[in-house]
Amino acid sequence: MKKRLAALTLCFAMAASMLAGCGEKEEDDNKELVLYTWEGLFPQEVLDGFEEETGIKIISSNFDTNETMLEKIQQTDGKDYDIVVGDDYIIEQIVKNGLAKKLDKTQISNFGNINPLYQSQFYDPDNEYTVPHGAGIPLIVYDPAQVDFEIKGYEDLWNPKLEDKIAMIGSYRAVNGFVLQTMGKSMNEEDVQVIEQAGEKLKELAPNIRMIQDSDTQNALLNGEASVAYLYTSQVTAALAENPDLKVVYPEEGLGFGIMNLFIPKNAPDELNAYKFLNYILEPENAAKCFDALGYYCTTNAADDLVNPNLVVPDSVKKGEIVQNVSAEANEAYEKNWTEFKAACD
Amino acid sequence: MEKKKRSGLFLTVAPLYIFTLVFVAGPLLYMIALSFATNSDGWGTLWKFTLENYKKIADPVYLKSFSQSFQLAFTSTICITLLGYPFGYFMAKQSAKWKKRIMLLIMVPFWTSSLIRMYGWIILLQAKGVFNTLLVKLGIIEEPLKILYSYPAVVIGMIYALLPFMVLSVYSSVEKMDWSLVEAARDLGASRAKAFLTITLKLTLPGLLTGVILSFVPSMGLFFIADILGGNKIVLVGSVIQDQLTRGSNWPFAAALAVVLMVLTSIMIYLYRKITHVKDLEGFF
Amino acid sequence: MRKKHKLSGIYLAVLLLVMYLPIVMVVIFSFNESKLTASFTGFSLKWYETLWHDRDIKEALFNSILLGVISCAISAVIGTLGAVGMARADYKTKGMMEYLSTVPIMIPEIILGMVFLAFFSLLNLPFGMTTLVIAHTTFCIPYIFMMVKARLVGIDRSLEEAARDLGASQIRTFFDITLPLIMPAVLSGSLLAFAMSFDDVVISIFVNGPRLNTLPVKVYTQLKTGVTPEINALCTIILAAIVLVLGISSLVQKRQERRRGELSER
Numbered sequence: 001m002k003k004r005l006a007a008l009t010l011c012f013a014m015a016a017s018m019l020a021g022c023g024e025k026e027e028d029d030n031k032e033l034v035l036y037t038w039e040g041l042f043p044q045e046v047l048d049g050f051e052e053e054t055g056i057k058i059i060s061s062n063f064d065t066n067e068t069m070l071e072k073i074q075q076t077d078g079k080d081y082d083i084v085v086g087d088d089y090i091i092e093q094i095v096k097n098g099l100a101k102k103l104d105k106t107q108i109s110n111f112g113n114i115n116p117l118y119q120s121q122f123y124d125p126d127n128e129y130t131v132p133h134g135a136g137i138p139l140i141v142y143d144p145a146q147v148d149f150e151i152k153g154y155e156d157l158w159n160p161k162l163e164d165k166i167a168m169i170g171s172y173r174a175v176n177g178f179v180l181q182t183m184g185k186s187m188n189e190e191d192v193q194v195i196e197q198a199g200e201k202l203k204e205l206a207p208n209i210r211m212i213q214d215s216d217t218q219n220a221l222l223n224g225e226a227s228v229a230y231l232y233t234s235q236v237t238a239a240l241a242e243n244p245d246l247k248v249v250y251p252e253e254g255l256g257f258g259i260m261n262l263f264i265p266k267n268a269p270d271e272l273n274a275y276k277f278l279n280y281i282l283e284p285e286n287a288a289k290c291f292d293a294l295g296y297y298c299t300t301n302a303a304d305d306l307v308n309p310n311l312v313v314p315d316s317v318k319k320g321e322i323v324q325n326v327s328a329e330a331n332e333a334y335e336k337n338w339t340e341f342k343a344a345c346d
Numbered sequence: 347m348e349k350k351k352r353s354g355l356f357l358t359v360a361p362l363y364i365f366t367l368v369f370v371a372g373p374l375l376y377m378i379a380l381s382f383a384t385n386s387d388g389w390g391t392l393w394k395f396t397l398e399n400y401k402k403i404a405d406p407v408y409l410k411s412f413s414q415s416f417q418l419a420f421t422s423t424i425c426i427t428l429l430g431y432p433f434g435y436f437m438a439k440q441s442a443k444w445k446k447r448i449m450l451l452i453m454v455p456f457w458t459s460s461l462i463r464m465y466g467w468i469i470l471l472q473a474k475g476v477f478n479t480l481l482v483k484l485g486i487i488e489e490p491l492k493i494l495y496s497y498p499a500v501v502i503g504m505i506y507a508l509l510p511f512m513v514l515s516v517y518s519s520v521e522k523m524d525w526s527l528v529e530a531a532r533d534l535g536a537s538r539a540k541a542f543l544t545i546t547l548k549l550t551l552p553g554l555l556t557g558v559i560l561s562f563v564p565s566m567g568l569f570f571i572a573d574i575l576g577g578n579k580i581v582l583v584g585s586v587i588q589d590q591l592t593r594g595s596n597w598p599f600a601a602a603l604a605v606v607l608m609v610l611t612s613i614m615i616y617l618y619r620k621i622t623h624v625k626d627l628e629g630f631f
Numbered sequence: 632m633r634k635k636h637k638l639s640g641i642y643l644a645v646l647l648l649v650m651y652l653p654i655v656m657v658v659i660f661s662f663n664e665s666k667l668t669a670s671f672t673g674f675s676l677k678w679y680e681t682l683w684h685d686r687d688i689k690e691a692l693f694n695s696i697l698l699g700v701i702s703c704a705i706s707a708v709i710g711t712l713g714a715v716g717m718a719r720a721d722y723k724t725k726g727m728m729e730y731l732s733t734v735p736i737m738i739p740e741i742i743l744g745m746v747f748l749a750f751f752s753l754l755n756l757p758f759g760m761t762t763l764v765i766a767h768t769t770f771c772i773p774y775i776f777m778m779v780k781a782r783l784v785g786i787d788r789s790l791e792e793a794a795r796d797l798g799a800s801q802i803r804t805f806f807d808i809t810l811p812l813i814m815p816a817v818l819s820g821s822l823l824a825f826a827m828s829f830d831d832v833v834i835s836i837f838v839n840g841p842r843l844n845t846l847p848v849k850v851y852t853q854l855k856t857g858v859t860p861e862i863n864a865l866c867t868i869i870l871a872a873i874v875l876v877l878g879i880s881s882l883v884q885k886r887q888e889r890r891r892g893e894l895s896e897r
Contacts, residue, residue, distance in 0.1 A: 355716050355719055355720050356716075356720075357716075358712040358713070358715055358716030359712070359713050359716035359717060359720060359722075359728075361708070361709040361712060361713065362709050362710070362712065362713030362716070362717075362728070362732060362772070362776075363713075363724075363728060365709055365768070365769075365772070366728060366731050366732045366772075367731075369765055369768075369769050370731050370732065370734055370735060370769055371731055372750060373743070373746040373747060373750045374731075374734060374746075376746055376749065376750055376753075377738075377742065377746050380746075429646065432639075432642060433642070433643060433646055436639035436640075436642060436643055437643060439636075439639065440640075440643075448643060448647070449819070450877060451647055451650075452647075452650075453822050453823075453826065454870065454873055454874070454877075455650060455651065455654055456822075456823070456826035456830075457825075457826055457829055457830075457869065457873055458654070458657075458866050458869055458870060459830060459846070459847060459850050459862070459866060460830050461832070461847070461850060461851060461854060462657055462850065462862055462863065462866045463653050463654060463657065464653075465657070465668070466652075466653025466654055466655075466656040466657040467653045468668065469653070469656040469657070469660060469668045470652060470653055470656055472668070474670065475668075476656065506650070506653070509650070510823075511823070514778070514819050514823065515777075515778070515781060517819075518778065518781060518782055518815060518816050518819060519781060519782075521815065522782065522786070552781045552784045553781050555781075556777050556778070556780075556781045559777070560736075560774075560777070563736055563737050564736065566739070567738070567739035567740060567741075569739075583739070584739045584741070587739055587741055587742060588739075588741050591741060591742075591745055597745070600742065600745075601742070604738055604739060604742040607738065607739065608734070608737055608738050611737055612730075612737065
């Protein structure tokens with residue numbers, strides 16, 4: 001009996017001491033850099049290289065969506081992390097809400113290595129806050145052995161021959177966007193009526209949809225579940241690596257593209273280390289390693305000669321359109337289109 | 347004496363009371379408050395009272411997601427009960443050694459990532475997967491079956507994820523059952539079926555109820571199964587809420603959906619309890 | 632009677648077999664050379680090698696185990712005491728309280744995660760192990776609480792009364808009579824709760840801290856960029872570890888039993 005009580009007390013004491021221990025912050029000796037990124041954004045090789053060169057220990061944590069990241073940065077007032085990654089549209093919010101720190105460019109000698117094509121965008125017109133790290137263009141990929149006609153653009157996805165054959169990413173704005181592009185409109189259409197028309201057209205696509213998934217979508221194409229897929233750039237790269245016979249389509253109606261950016265939160269604990277890191281990954285060799293591992297288009301043009309040639313931006317990107325934030329009203333219409341579309345696929 | 351007993355009792359429930367009030371009631375009130383707030387243009391929430399969020403739920407698209415969720419939860423719970431009750435029952439009748447072994451066998455998969463186990467199902471069910479290859483080779487079918495990304499695939503995933511809850515609850519209930527009652531009934535001439543229905547089932551009802559609740563409730567929210575195995579083609583409330591919280595960035599609307607979902611689930615449980623006449627769990631609502 | 636016994640055995644075996652099928656697939660494909668699950672291209676141990684060099688994953692695994700054990704221990708104490716107390720007491724607030732404490736498993740996880748995030752920052756709690764433990768404890772309690780409660784319903788209270796009549800203190804009655812009777816439920820509840828905590832993605836992703844990744848969060852975020860067999864390898868290792876621990880514990884138990892047997896023979 002007594003033994004049991006003792007064990008119980010011990011358990012409690014242990015739990016309490018552990019809790020207390022974990023609550024305490026580790027001592028800050030300026031030898032740390034806290035990253036908050038997508039999983040696998042930087043290859044281990046690059047991280048190790050940085051640690052070795054500078055003696056700074058990297059601590060990384062991950063998030064699943066841009067919105068989780070925004071919420072976390074907002075709630076913690078940006079004081080837990082040194083470097084954070086985010087997509088273009090969310091960066092606009094970050095900058096607007098004053099959560100990003102103005103970069104001290106004298107600290108980043110390699111700032112000039114960045115491809116200007118990806119700079120001066122709507123979220124950061126004067127390039128004060130961000131360092132682009134990879135660009136993506138969702139593209140159509142198909143297996144010519146399974147499809148008996150040539151796919152040239154988005155419009156072909158509605159072809160009845162593709163019934164129950166298309167795998168698609170779950171990006172509601174990208175999908176709404178390409179429907180609008182087939183109608184000759186902008187991906188960032190604000191007119192709710194036009195968006196609703198696009199919704200009707202999107203619903204007609206439903207019978208052709210095999211599955212909608214945001215992660216690992218290329219797998220459906222590779223394992224024979226689907227014969228056509230609308231994929232993110234990294235997925236296109238992954239699919240091609242496994243099956244070089246697949247055909248990639250740059251849709252004739254136009255492209256949508258997105259840019260990932262790194263920024264330093266306004267209350268970052270180790271600002272100087274963050275600069276060192278940004279500078280490090282802007283070195284051509286390191287940048288090339290990053291993009292090769294990541295499979296996104298290279299945004300550091302100094303690395304263009306070193307990186308996988310498939311990842312050097314094709315000319316068509318210049319005609320691309322970036323998905324931007326729209327009014328709450330329009331966003332709601334997009335959201336509704338998407339929900340209705342998914343329900344229609346059932 | 348009586349007073350001492352009461353204070354002793356209070357000490358046992360105090361931790362639960364305090365913890366629940368601070369970390370459950372608190373966040374819950376926050377959620378309810380949020381459901382009446384206004385979504386601001388762009389990001390963030392305005393603390394201005396509105397009923398808009400609830401009005402919006404009446405839209406057919408969102409109503410459909412509720413009915414889809416309930417339909418799926420019902421289908422899954424019924425399958426789980428039909429499969430799990432006999433399992434728990436038979437398990438409790440095994441020898442002590444086997445009981446322990448089976449219990450462990452049920453728990454082991456639980457300790458590995460459920461996401462990965464779902465991917466295990468994909469490997470099994472995909473067009474070029476083990477299951478289809480086997481059937482084709484045996485000459486049972488000519489073309490691979492399209493099982494993946496369909497309703498049955500989602501139900502399989504649900505059953506797979508939630509069956510252990512039912513089994514464990516039924517098991518613990520059957521295990522401590524007083525078998526002499528069944529014997530007495532049999533001695534009095536009741537058929538095996540009748541003895542089961544009137545005695546066993548009744549005595550194990552609390553366990554069954556726990557099992558039903560533990561499978562019904564999570565199946566309302568387990569949208570990642572509909573995502574991975576169903577290819578996102580079945581729109582569940584859970585995924586609508588997820589969309590609203592992330593992409594739609596409409597927290598108040600998401601909170602309103604959650605409040606409605608919570609109320610509906612509670613009503614279902616209340617009705618179920620009324621119908622089965624389980625008095626022992628009277629305090630549940 | 633004999634035949635019926637056999638039939639029930641077959642039923643148990645078949646269902647268990649089906650439960651293990653996907654896991655067998657995961658294990659097999661952890662040895663696959665190709666990254667894809669479409670076909671088995673050849674035996675390889677390279678994914679185990681990648682895993683071995685993955686510092687983050689090892690750290691995440693440790694965090695997850697720690698988190699599971701702590702939240703389970705706290706929930707087991709709070710949940711069990713609560714269930715026992717509730718069964719005896721007749722507070723007016725009892726029904727309400729019982730309902731409230733089960734709410735965390737009645738609402739979609741994502742809502743809970745987001746609300747916790749907002750609530751914890753309102754309380755100014757630093758994000759990290761503390762917030763994770765609190766969040767996990769809230770959804771672990773209901774499992775233990777409900778299991779114990781279902782068990783308490785059928786327990787013969789005359790045993791406790793007899794013990795009290797014989798002069799045992801309340802605490803003593805609890806430990807000597809009540810606890811052994813409800814122990815199976817406490818155990819199965821805790822095992823379930825641990826499994827839930829060890830597998831939770833959605834809530835953890837919102838309340839984890841900058842220096843902390845749990846294993847499921849790591850796996851989930853990795854899935855975003857494509858499933859690699861590295862995760863399959865990890866799953867296989869965890870399974871192997873569990874089987875190993877179970878094997879050792881049953882061996883030890885057997886030995887103890889044998890020794891006990893020898894002692895009693897003497």
